Amino acid sequence: MDFRIELIPLAVQDVDRSVEFYGKQLGWSVDFDQTVSPELRFVQVTPPGSACSICFGTGLDMMPQGSAQFIQVVVADADEACALLRRRGVECSDVDEQPWGRFVRFDDPDGNRWALQQIVRP
Template sequence: MDFRIELVPLAVSDVDRAVAFYGDQVGWPVDHDRTVHEGLRFVQVTPPGSACSICFGTGLEMLADGQRQMIQVVVEDADEALAYLRERDVAAEGVDDLPWGRFVRFEDPDGNRWALQQLVVPA
């Protein structure tokens, strides 16, 4: 039996600002942005190459108000990921070299945190 994580909810205070951040600034495809009816809006964004998407909106009741997420994703090259984010004016920390990986970290406007990890194979 397979267990595939396909959707991780984020709490955001301003849906339009989050769409602009993830879609326009970070440059990730916005797969869905639908207002089902007044009070219910669903947005889904999928990072390139990922089988898992993030979602946010209004009326979803997936997370308590004020809840924040920490999401870690794997990238092929941490330096390239940092350059990509900085080219798009995303405030990202420099590469943190650790024995178990190379990390680049950033936050969205609502404080949801991201860690981009380049895997390191021990010698």
């Protein structure tokens, strides 16, 4: 039996700002953006090459107001990921060299934290 993670919710305060950040600034695919009513809007965004998407919106009640996520994503090259983020105007850390991987970190406008990890094989 397979267990595939396909959707991770994020708490955001301004849905339009988050669509702008993830879709335009990061360049991730905005797969779905549907306003069902003034109280309910669902947005789904997918990083390039990922089988797992993130979602956010209004009226979803998936996460407590004011909460934040920490999500780690594997990339092929931490230096390339860092350069891409900076070209797109995203503030990020320098590459952090650890024995178990190379990491670049950034936050979204709502304090959700991301780590991009290049796995280091001995």
